[in-house]
Amino acid sequence: MRVPIVFVDANVLYSKTLRDWLFLLRKETCGDMFTVASSNDVIAEVLYRIRRNNIGGPGHLTSNVKEKIEASLDELVRDFPAGMVFPGDDTHDTHVYAASIACGATYLVTDDAGFSDVSDELPYEVHSADSFFQLIGENVPRAVDNVIRAQISYYRSQSDSKTLSEALTLAKCPTFAEIVYQHLQAMSGGNTTAGIAESVKPVVIDDAAETPAVPEGVL
Structure with missing residues (x-):
């Protein structure tokens, strides 16, 4: 049986807390329960957000994050076919949709509600970071x-x-x-x-609460 591939979106990788939990759980399960994939485009989005929220930060801030994310991934998707059409409303999510398909993802971990809204039309299961971590905890x-x-x-x-x-x-x-x-x-x-x-019953997130604007350090 194939080990499930988990494709991770930028809104998860941006947070040091979530990165640490994701990669440490991957390490603890030795890749037997899941492997982790992402793409060049997703990492570029993470680095853009970090720099945007740390305009005066040192140059190594983004390079350190990039190197450590790439070193922790099992697979980095560098290419996918042109012309793929995302079934959701936000066309800017097309690259995530396409890269997830390209690597044969079993799960997409994202906090973007646009994917959950069309989950029945996707070839992989959509999880928030919260629900995915709960799934690992259950197993x-x-x-x-x-x-x-x-x-x-x-x-x-x-x-x-x-x-x-x-x-x-x-x-x-x-x-x-x-x-x-x-x-x-x-x-x-x-x-x-x-x-x-x-x-533990799922806790509803208050959408009015903001994600921390400044990353909590680097991996």
């Missing part, structure tokens, strides 16, 4: 535990003292934030984390 809770352990020391070292759950909530992953919180509670008590992700 391999131990991987979530291990990523939590790997990230705790980083978050404790930050001057703003955000918790793992708070960072995920700011990154518009409220359901997974609650899952991580409950994992931490169970782990601290020496209890199993199996079944937690299934028990």
Whole structure:
């Protein structure tokens, strides 16, 4: 059976919180549960947004992000056929649609509602970052535990003292934030984390809340 390919959109890769969770979960599952793909166009969009929101930042800011994203991907889509037609309303999403097809994606992870609106017309399953992380938690809770352990020391070292759950909530992953919180509670008590992700009901995101404009550092 083919390992599912997850194509990741720019609105997910832009956030350091989401990048870290995605690539650390990929590492913990050893590529046996999913592999990660994206495209040159998506990375260009990520870098454009980072530079736009950090006009006076150093030159290495974007180059570091580019290098580390590319090093973490299993596949970088460099080309796809011309003339593909995205069934959604926003033609600017065509390159994501086309690159996802070109790599044979099983899942598209995006926070762009335009894909969810036409999900029945797409050859792959559409997930938000929140729902995809919950899916991983349902199937391999131990991987979530291990990523939590790997990230705790980083978050404790930050001057703003955000918790793992708070960072995920700011990154518009409220359901997974609650899952991580409950994992931490169970782990601290020496209890199993199996079944937690299934028990957490999806949390509706407040569309009025803005994604942080400044990326939280680099990978």
